[in-house]
Amino acid sequence: MTRLLSPPVPGVRPATPKPRRLILRNPWSPGDIVMLTAAVRDLHRQHPGAFLTDVRTACPDLWRHNPHLTPLEERRRGVEVLDCEYPLIHECNTQPKHCLNGFVEDLAQKLGVPLRLTACRGHVPLSDIERRLPSPIRRRLGADIPFWIVVAGGKHDYTIKWWDSARYQEVVDHFRGRLLFVQVGDRQHHHPPLRGVLDLRGRTTLRQLVRLVHHADGVVCPVTSLMHLAAAVEARPGRPELRPCVVVAGGREPPHWEAYPGHQFLHTVGMLPCCATGGCWRARTLPLGDGDERDAPDRLCMDRVNHLPRCMDLITAGDVIRSVERYLAAGTARTLLTSEACRALATVEAPRRAP
Numbered sequence: 001m002t003r004l005l006s007p008p009v010p011g012v013r014p015a016t017p018k019p020r021r022l023i024l025r026n027p028w029s030p031g032d033i034v035m036l037t038a039a040v041r042d043l044h045r046q047h048p049g050a051f052l053t054d055v056r057t058a059c060p061d062l063w064r065h066n067p068h069l070t071p072l073e074e075r076r077r078g079v080e081v082l083d084c085e086y087p088l089i090h091e092c093n094t095q096p097k098h099c100l101n102g103f104v105e106d107l108a109q110k111l112g113v114p115l116r117l118t119a120c121r122g123h124v125p126l127s128d129i130e131r132r133l134p135s136p137i138r139r140r141l142g143a144d145i146p147f148w149i150v151v152a153g154g155k156h157d158y159t160i161k162w163w164d165s166a167r168y169q170e171v172v173d174h175f176r177g178r179l180l181f182v183q184v185g186d187r188q189h190h191h192p193p194l195r196g197v198l199d200l201r202g203r204t205t206l207r208q209l210v211r212l213v214h215h216a217d218g219v220v221c222p223v224t225s226l227m228h229l230a231a232a233v234e235a236r237p238g239r240p241e242l243r244p245c246v247v248v249a250g251g252r253e254p255p256h257w258e259a260y261p262g263h264q265f266l267h268t269v270g271m272l273p274c275c276a277t278g279g280c281w282r283a284r285t286l287p288l289g290d291g292d293e294r295d296a297p298d299r300l301c302m303d304r305v306n307h308l309p310r311c312m313d314l315i316t317a318g319d320v321i322r323s324v325e326r327y328l329a330a331g332t333a334r335t336l337l338t339s340e341a342c343r344a345l346a347t348v349e350a351p352r353r354a355p
Contacts, residue, residue, distance in 0.1 A: 004260070008056025010075075013039075014174070014204055016196055016355060017050075019049060019050055019051050019052045020050065020051050020052070020080065020111075021051075021052045021058060021070075021072055021076075021078055021079045021080065022051055022052065022053045022054070022072075022079075022080050022082060022111075023053075023054045023055070023072050023074055023079060023081045023082070023083075024036070024040065024053060024054070024055045024056070024082055024084050024107075024245070025055070025056040025067075025079070025081060025082065025083050026055075026056075026057050026058070026083070026084045026085075027057070027058055028057075028058070028260060029058075029155070029213065029225065029230045030059045030206060030225040030228075030229075031224060031225035031227070033057050033058070033059045033062050033169070034062060034122040034225060034228035034229060034232050035086070035099055035102065035103055035122055036055075036057070036084055036103045036122075037062065037066070037124055037163040037226060037232065038100045038103065038104065038117065038119070038121065038122045038123055038124045038232075039100075039104045039106075039107050039115075040053055040055070040068050040069075040123070041068065041104035041118075041123040042104060042115060042117060042118050042119075043068075043107060043111075043115060044068045044115065045118055045119070046115060046222070047113060047115075048115070050113075051111075052070040052072065053068055053069060053070065053072075054069055054071060054072040055069065056072055056134045060204060060209065061205060061206035061207035062124055062210070063207065064127075065125050065126065065127040065130070065205060066123070066124075067125070069091075074153070076234075081104070082107070082110055082111075083100075084103055084107060085101070085103075086102025086103050086105075086106055086184065087102070087104050087106060088101060088102040088105055088106070089102055089257075092253075092254055092257040093254055093277065093278025093279060094276070094278070096255070096256055097256070098120055098256065098257060098258075099257050099258060100115070100117050100120060100122070101117050102163075103216060104116065104117050104183060104266075105235045113270075120231070120260060120261055121231040121232050121260065121261075122228055122231065122232030123232060124210055124229065124232045124233050125234070126210070126211070126233070126234060130211055131214075133211065135215040136204075136208065136211060136212050136215065137180075137182065137198070140198065140236070140347065141198075141343055141344065141347050142343070143340065143343055145180055145336065145340045145343065146179075146217045146333070146334060146336065146340070146345055147181065147198070147215075147216060147217060148179055148180070148181050148182070148198065148216060148217055148218045148219065148324075148333075149182050149183075149184055149212065149213065149216045149218070149220070149221070149226060150168060150171075150172065150181045150183050150184075150194065150219075150220045150221070151180075151183075151184060151185055151191070151219075151220070151221035151222065151224055151226050151282040152165050152168040152169075152180070152183060152185070152191060152192060152194055153165065153185055153189060153310060154189060154190060154191075154222055154224055155186075155189045155190070156189065156190060156288060156290075157283065157292065157294060158284070158285055158294070159190075159249075159283075159284045159285050159286070159288070160250075160252055160282050160283055160284050160285050160301050160309055160312075161222045161223050161224065161252065162190065162222065162285070162312070163222055163248045163250075163308070163312050163315070164306070164308055164312075164313075165192040165194070165265075165316040167320070168220070168317075169194050169195065169315070170317035170321075171220065171281060171317050171320050171321055171324070172194055172195070172196050172197055173195075173196065174317070174321050175324070176196055177221075177336070177341045177345060178336060178341070178347075179324075179335060179336065179337040180198065180200045180336060180340075180344040180348070181194070181196070181197040181198070181215075182197065182200055182202060182212065182219075183198070183199050183200060183201055184200050184204060184209060184212070185201045186202065187201065187202030187203070189355065193355050196348050196349065197348055198344075198347065198348055200212075208292040209226075209229070210229065210233055211320075213226070213229045213230060213233040213243075214233050214234065214236060215233070215236060216242035216243070217239070217243075217333040217334070218243060218245060218246070218324070218327060218333050219243065219244070219245040219246070220245075220246045220248075220320060220324070221245070221246075221247060221248070222247065222248050222249070223247060223249050223252065223253060223258055225239065225249050227258070227260070227316070228260075229246060230243050230245040230260070230263070231243070231245070231260040231261075231263070237335060240262070240332050242260075242261055242263075243262065244262065244263075244264075244324075244327040244332050244333050244352065245260070245262070245263040245264070246263070246264045246266065246323040246324055247259070247263055247264065247265045247266060248266055248312065248315055248320065249265050249266055249267040249268075249340060250266075250267065250268055250269070250307070250308075250309055250311035250312040250314075250315065251267065251268040251269050251274065251275030251279060251280055251311030252275075252279050252280055252281060252282065252311070253267075253269075253276045253279040253281070254269055254279045254323040255267045255269060256290035257279070261282075264323040264326070265322065266315050266319055266320065268311040268314050268315065271314065271328070272303060272310060272311055273303075274301075274302045274303050274310075275311060280301075280302070280311075282299055282300060282301050282302070282309075283299040283300070283334075284299060284300050284301065284303060285300070285307075285309055286300065286301075286304070287300060299352060
């Protein structure tokens with residue numbers, strides 16, 4: 001039988017469904033939260049007006065100026081609280097999907113709505129005021145000089161991601177007088193000091209770090225939050241949309257899961273028995289004796305050499321140098337002018353000359 005629809009009542013508009021009110025929770029690290037910003041962006045792109053969203057994460061600075069957030073209270077009637085995860089990671093060695101798809105697919109499943117990734121980058125916008133502010137480097141050097149960010153360490157929970165700090169130093173030394181490197185890192189984590197760099201370790205808030213990335217010509221780092229921010233934070237006008245980034249990755253993660261467009265992702269997956277068919281996903285190179293579950297034998301690196309995982313030892317300073325040189329040769333980034341190099345060297349070498 002054909003169902004007859006009731007004709008609309010003249011002068012009466014049909015009721016508009018109220019938007020669902022969501023609070024999205026996740027307690028993980030900044031890199032994970034940058035990934036979650038992509039899921040929130042795409043939820044509102046594909047379902048405009050259907051949701052009001054707020055977040056509860058450990059990194060509120062990553063959500064500042066985000067246009068998709070509405071302040072919500074958990075105890076209010078009708079507010080849904082969702083714990084966001086990415087179970088897709090358990091299939092990452094076999095599924096050809098980027099890590100950004102993890103939160104997107106999890107949110108789609110929990111909300112019961114179609115949702116897909118629309119851009120291979122997170123969404124960490126700047127305010128108009130932040131865009132107008134001068135480079136953070138200008139305050140220290142007195143001029144707006146091009147610079148690269150370098151991360152030469154990492155957190156203690158995943159020491160297997162660490163590369164040799166002496167090799168980072170080789171990279172910095174190779175570009176002395178041609179590039180200015182700014183070293184960053186959390187004071188509570190492992191970030192050995194480098195020579196010949198502008199040292200901002202422990203001196204930036206997460207929001208200041210976002211602004212620093214906005215002005216940076218490029219990034220050199222392991223698999224860490226700076227890699228995600230390098231893709232998620234908009235570039236300054238006149239700079240390439242895809243910010244140069246060289247990632248020392250080794251064999252822990254499959255490249256298709258982590259690598260962003262425009263990045264040089266230096267991996268060794270497929271080169272060693274321990275990562276022959278995908279990332280090993282181990283946690284630590286050696287046990288730290290801190291009682292953490294990551295000290296368990298099945299979480300430790302299986303193949304070590306020169307105090308490094310063999311997969312990381314296979315990546316040389318020359319590999320990183322060549323990757324940066326390619327960006328310079330292609331014009332994606334530029335070297336310092338003579339006047340800029342003199343100013344940069346005078347600043348970064350001043351502490352060593354001081355009595």
